[in-house]
Amino acid sequence: MKNQLKELILAAAAAAHKNGILPSSEFCEVLLEEPKADSHGDLSTNMAMQMAKTQRMAPRKIAEALIDHLDDTAGIIQRTEIAGPGFINFFIQPSAWHPVLTTIHEQDDQYGRCDLGQGTRIQIEFVSSNPTGPLHVGHGRGGAVGDSTANILRFCGYDVQKEYYINDSGRQIQTLGLSVYLRGREQLGHSVEFPDTCYQGDYIRDLAGELIERDGKELFEKDESEALMVCARYAAGKIIDGMRADLVDFGITFDNWFSEQSLYDAGKVETDIQDFKNKGLIYEKEGAQWFKTSAFGDEKDRVVVRQNGQTTYFASDITYHKDKFARGFEKVIDVWGADHHGYIPRMKAAVEASGYRRDQFDVLLVQLVNLLRDGQPIAMSTRAGKFETLAEVVKEVGRDAARFIFLTRHYDSPLDFDLELAKRKTNDNPVYYVQYVHARIASIRRKAEADGLKLGTVEPSDLSALDTGEDVTLIKALARYPEAVQTAGALMEPHRITYYLTALAKNFHTYYNRHRVLCEDDLELTRARLYLVTAVQKVIRNGLSLLGVSAPERM
Structure with a gap:
């Protein structure tokens, strides 16, 4: 209806110009809005006011000229009226709808x-929770946002791929391995001191018990560094398997699961660091290596290799996003938690430094979910092991209620999710x-x-x-x-x-x-x-x- 009416209005403007009533052939875009009050018609435009300067005429005179030259042969317009300084209100014939x-x-x-989208290739990466514990409701909201956005983009003509980035390298995986190792020794009767920095949930004890059953006590009595690696890899693998299952139950499947460790195994991170060094974009200071992100709009430069020689998460993130574009994606979208807001400028800088446009990279920041039960908040803490997992929420209220309620507000606004409300018919x-x-x-x-x-x-x-x-x-x-x-x-x-x-x-x-x-x-x-x-x-x-x-x- 809007397109039909726009064509009629532009044709009327051209006819009015041809007849010498409108002096200029320069017409603005026709913007049609639905009036808030039914008494103002079905659709309204302020085109006459927008053209007043160009036509050097009073808006109401322009509006009169447009109405006089409307050639509504299809009979979609019931009547028109001029309101205020020059709004044109259109009342549409009921049968035209x-x-x-x-x-x-x-x-x-x-x-x-x-x-x-006209076939534009887009990759959207979301959830991407570290494989250190079960998915919680915050991941659920991010998952609903990412999956629905992908569905909508596909429906709008984009070629979309959904990806999960597995953070299976670095300090958190080491902490996971240590947590399982210590719980295993504890179950075998050894006296252990379990640090607060380790993961506290019951799932850690369960994983340790599975490893004892699989490998026996020998695993927890051999060289600690070797045992930690086995514990970390086993725990991460089992947690990822659980995440896959939970996401499937939530209605989410990914086109690709991408391992951070694979970037290191292929030597890509080291190669990229050297390439950026050769280009003068990475320099050494105080024993660390710094990326010149400030040259690309970031507030300061960022460390990519620490003084101890270990790379930062930013280093692998640079390589990961370069790899995304190298795979042929024309636009890359990441769905992050709102607490990662400060990370956007450095990633934008890294994308630009890698030879791509900043607008080829977008981030959707998803705010926190406040989980309630009959209006009372439920405390959540992943490290302390006190949380309602996504799987528990889906089991209690159902996939449909969880997904729909996660999407009832803009993702940049906090969301109250009441479990009891979600179950009511x-x-x-x-x-x-x-x-x-x-x-x-x-x-x-x-x-x-x-x-x-x-x-x-x-x-x-x-x-x-x-x-x-x-x-x-x-x-x-x-x-x-x-x-x-x-x-x-x-x-x-x-x-x-x-x-x-x-x-x-x-x-x-x-x-x-x-x-x-x-x-x-x-x-x-x-x-x-x-x-x-x-x-x-x-x-x-x-x-x-x-x-x-x-x-x-x-x-």
Whole structure:
């Protein structure tokens, strides 16, 4: 509808110029907005005010010229009015909205798809939790954001690959190995001092017990450095296996799992450090090696090799992101926790220093989740082993509720997640509120078929019965879906789909409370309304699928 109206307005401007009413042939872009008040029409533009300087005319005179030259041969405009200093308000014929329903039925699960990305290759890396303990709810929110963003980008025409980066090298893995080693010796009767810096959770004891059963006590009595390596590798492998399983249960699979250690094993980190040295971008100071990130917009230079000769996480991150671009990705997106905000400038600098544009690298920062139970906060601490894992949350409230609620707010805003609310079968539960629309319409359709009222083919003329204000409001809501998808893709903000679905559900509930869909004494009206609500059902299903949430037939 917006595109049709834009074409009419531009054609009117050209006709007004040709007739000498508008002196300039330079026209601005037509921006159409939906007025907040229904009394101001279906769509409105401030084009007349934007062109006042160029045309050297009063905005209202321009608005009059545009209205006078509108050639609405299709008959989509019911009437127009000029408001305020020069706004043009358009009132659309109710029947002009009916083709939206035909489009939805014809395109079905492809309705809303666009070619915004034009095949651009994008890699989105998310979750990427260190394999030192189970995934928690914060990882769950990051996972929902990353996975849904990937779904939306694919639907918008991008070639997307999802990747998990396994941080299986460095100090945290060493700490994991030490934690398991000490718990193993403890279980074998040795007196050990377990540092606060080690991982405290019960899962460490479980891993130690598995190793004792597999390798016997000999492992924990041999050379400590060798035993630590075995403990670290075993524990990390088992934890990664658990993460994979938890993510699958959460509805997330990755196209690629990439090991940080593989970069060291292939000598890529050392090669890149030498290359940057040769280019004068890495220098030595105070026994350490520093990357000149300040030359690329960072506030200061960063250490890549410590005084003890060990590389920093930043060193492998530089190589990892170089490797991403070397694999042919034109844009790279990382989903990080909000506490990594200060890390963005140095990574932007590293990307630019590696020969790529800064805008080829984006980071989505995901804020914390405050986990509640009946309004009371649940304390979480990974190192202390006191936390609700993602697996526990999904088991308690279900995949759909967890994913949907994680996406009910912009990822850059903190989120309260109440476990009890997520389980309620009431309209207070946001996922239930939306899914129930799909299930209710499925029930209506089942009853219609049981009564012998199959949808069949519906001609445009059959939709003339959809002439009430509520009919038009509901169809207009359906017409907004493609724009909601495109905006969510362009801004990489999956919560926009959640917002849209919630608003559509509200429109449907209002409609359903005022109008019967199955009217025994009016077959024509029944067929038209079935056509309308089935379109709602399809759009609800499409939107939920982008969020990785199911669309149940019964609830």
